[in-house]
Amino acid sequence: MLSKRSLVGVRLNFHTLAVLFFMLIGTQAFAADPAVDSSDEAVAAGKAVFNANCKQCHKLDQKYTGPALRGATDRQPAEIVKTFIKNSGAVIASGNAYYAGLYKDFNNLAMPAHEFLTDDDLNNLLAYIEFGDKVDPAAAAATAGVEGGAVAVGGGIPNEYLTVILGVLVVVLLLILVVLGLIISVLTKYLTKQDLDEDDKEFVNQKTNLGKVFKSDMFVVIVTALVIALVAKTALDGLYSVGIQQGYAPTQPIAYSHALHAGTLEIECQYCHTGVEIGRSANIPSANICMNCHTHVQNVQGKEGVSPEIQKIYDAVDNNQPIEWVRVHNLPDLAYFNHSQHVVVGEVECQTCHGPIQEMEVVGQHSALTMGWCIDCHRQTEITTEGNAYYDKLVQVHSDSKDALKVKDIGGLECAKCHY
Numbered sequence: 001m002l003s004k005r006s007l008v009g010v011r012l013n014f015h016t017l018a019v020l021f022f023m024l025i026g027t028q029a030f031a032a033d034p035a036v037d038s039s040d041e042a043v044a045a046g047k048a049v050f051n052a053n054c055k056q057c058h059k060l061d062q063k064y065t066g067p068a069l070r071g072a073t074d075r076q077p078a079e080i081v082k083t084f085i086k087n088s089g090a091v092i093a094s095g096n097a098y099y100a101g102l103y104k105d106f107n108n109l110a111m112p113a114h115e116f117l118t119d120d121d122l123n124n125l126l127a128y129i130e131f132g133d134k135v136d137p138a139a140a141a142a143t144a145g146v147e148g149g150a151v152a153v154g155g156g157i158p159n160e161y162l163t164v165i166l167g168v169l170v171v172v173l174l175l176i177l178v179v180l181g182l183i184i185s186v187l188t189k190y191l192t193k194q195d196l197d198e199d200d201k202e203f204v205n206q207k208t209n210l211g212k213v214f215k216s217d218m219f220v221v222i223v224t225a226l227v228i229a230l231v232a233k234t235a236l237d238g239l240y241s242v243g244i245q246q247g248y249a250p251t252q253p254i255a256y257s258h259a260l261h262a263g264t265l266e267i268e269c270q271y272c273h274t275g276v277e278i279g280r281s282a283n284i285p286s287a288n289i290c291m292n293c294h295t296h297v298q299n300v301q302g303k304e305g306v307s308p309e310i311q312k313i314y315d316a317v318d319n320n321q322p323i324e325w326v327r328v329h330n331l332p333d334l335a336y337f338n339h340s341q342h343v344v345v346g347e348v349e350c351q352t353c354h355g356p357i358q359e360m361e362v363v364g365q366h367s368a369l370t371m372g373w374c375i376d377c378h379r380q381t382e383i384t385t386e387g388n389a390y391y392d393k394l395v396q397v398h399s400d401s402k403d404a405l406k407v408k409d410i411g412g413l414e415c416a417k418c419h420y
């Protein structure tokens with residue numbers, strides 16, 4: 001009876017520990033400069049400025065074309081951050097080592113100047129950056145606690161914390177075992193001093209010492225399993241993240257803007273990327289396709305003369321030299337990816353994989369393009385079989401199973417489908 005109750009006590013403590021741990025993760029992440037306004041009005045006003053000027057490159061908690069912004073006023077004083085937002089080039093040129101390093105990390109991609117922002121705009125921006133769209137750490141911890149392992153990976157907790165959590169769990173488990181062992185030996189000592197009848201004596205004296213706990217099969221199995229899980233997870237993370245280039249957005253030879261052409265002018269992606277529906281490669285348009293319009297359009301509306309950027313198209317055509325666009329997305333040669341399979345057969349939107357291209361001034365790599373990324377989608381995505389005779393047989397065979405037909409069911413997880 002006694003030992004059972006103490007067990008319950010230990011489990012409760014463990015639960016509290018776990019919750020505390022998750023809350024710690026949630027709250028320790030960033031601190032903001034205390035000068036930053038945290039009122040709801042400031043945050044809302046800041047969000048509007050952010051959406052109009054910064055959204056195409058930044059997210060609050062995730063690296064995008066630019067760095068994740070939350071915590072910016074922790075990394076540098078608020079006043080300097082404001083100067084940086086107005087004119088990043090000037091701050092970097094002034095010798096600020098932090099921003100110079102950041103600039104280098106982002107492939108010398110210069111953030112555009114925002115001289116037009118007022119001081120109020122800037123203060124509101126900082127309010128939004130630090131206090132906007134915050135994930136409630138308690139809620140995140142609750143879902144993580146309920147759903148456990150695999151599901152939590154997809155949800156709230158960033159992957160890199162999982163290794164730490166696993167490690168801490170191992171330590172906590174060991175501590176619990178030690179404490180349990182101590183409790184048992186103290187209790188045993190106490191009980192053996194009491195007057196007990198034979199049955200109880202036998203019960204008390206049975207395998208209760210600490211050494212036995214450590215040697216017990218159960219203990220060995222648990223510890224081995226945890227160590228294996230830890231090693232396997234580290235190895236898998238390594239494999240799944242080989243050569244990640246997410247966020248890569250090189251400067252292109254011509255300041256061509258998708259935000260202008262695909263966004264404002266609403267030109268179809270296929271008008272330029274002619275390969276997406278017929279084959280493996282999407283194709284980058286040749287200068288001739290640009291010339292369809294730019295023979296006439298020599299500058300943006302309201303400006304005189306030929307735009308120097310558009311002059312570069314003319315030069316390329318005159319000299320019969322292709323424009324040397326810098327490739328953004330690049331799978332290693334060992335992997336095979338086919339656009340038409342996804343765009344035509346799978347009916348996947350360009351934006352699902354490439355992000356909001358129609359909002360990007362400079363194209364950046366939106367998805368990780370790792371094997372894990374391909375496979376996750378193949379596990380989750382149902383295939384559209386309706387009206388597609390190709391699938392009729394498969395659907396029939398599959399109709400006994402209650403789950404929807406996913407890409408994985410048609411071989412989307414087979415190594416040879418993606419590897420030569």
Ligand code: HEC
Nearest residue numbers: 053054057065066067072075085102103106109110111114
């Ligand atoms: C065209 C893309 C682009 C746009 C638009 C843009 N940024 Fe940036 N931003 C960057 C890049 C890239 C960096 C990394 C530093 C560098 O390369 O100069 C950066 C860095 C930053 C930093 C420093 C972050 C840190 O980790 O300390 C802040 C703050 C910032 N941007 C705020 C803004 C705000 C606010 C706006 C809108 C008014 C904005 N940015 C618009 C690309 C952009």
Ligand code: HEC
Nearest residue numbers: 261262267268269272325326327328329350354357358363
């Ligand atoms: C008017 C022509 C044109 C249109 C329309 C257009 N693009 Fe592009 N796209 C280009 C050019 C030129 C490049 C190469 C320069 C660059 O990366 O910005 C490019 C590059 C890209 C890249 C990066 C390629 C790489 O190097 O990995 C992606 C992805 C892309 N476009 C997707 C889209 C999507 C999605 C749409 C529709 C929403 C679209 N494009 C519409 C001309 C166009």
Ligand code: HEC
Nearest residue numbers: 254255256267285289290292293297299300301307309310
């Ligand atoms: C379907 C027509 C069309 C095609 C195709 C097209 N453009 Fe444009 N482009 C325009 C229009 C229209 C403008 C001017 C928009 C405005 O007035 O704001 C423009 C503006 C530009 C500008 C801005 C010039 C400046 O000084 O800011 C550049 C650069 C540009 N285009 C490059 C390209 C390149 C490179 C291609 C080929 C990959 C291309 N365009 C294909 C219609 C097109």
Ligand code: HEC
Nearest residue numbers: 269273276281282283329330331337342343348349350353
């Ligand atoms: C299922 C995900 C997915 C979808 C949907 C998708 N792409 Fe891609 N795209 C990729 C991958 C992966 C690459 C890199 C391919 C490589 O390096 O071999 C890529 C590369 C590109 C490139 C660079 C040139 C090339 O062909 O390698 C362009 C341009 C492009 N995509 C445009 C588009 C357009 C336009 C659409 C929509 C009509 C689209 N993509 C839909 C995943 C996707």
Ligand code: HEC
Nearest residue numbers: 336337345346352373374377381383407410411412417418
């Ligand atoms: C956003 C979701 C998504 C992503 C990301 C994605 N795919 Fe797919 N993929 C699909 C869908 C949907 C189909 C099914 C098309 C069909 O109906 O045949 C498919 C089918 C395939 C097939 C054919 C499978 C078969 O058995 O016929 C291959 C090969 C493939 N994808 C490779 C890749 C590779 C390589 C990547 C990563 C670079 C990738 N996919 C990323 C959604 C995705």
Ligand code: HEC
Nearest residue numbers: 240241242243332335369370371374375412413414415418
């Ligand atoms: C849906 C497509 C897909 C399937 C299925 C798939 N892979 Fe991959 N794999 C990829 C892509 C894409 C990459 C390149 C990712 C990168 O560079 O990060 C890759 C990379 C790898 C690498 C790393 C190679 C390197 O560059 O070091 C290995 C190893 C690998 N795959 C093995 C396998 C094995 C084994 C299977 C079968 C169990 C498999 N893959 C199934 C898409 C796939």
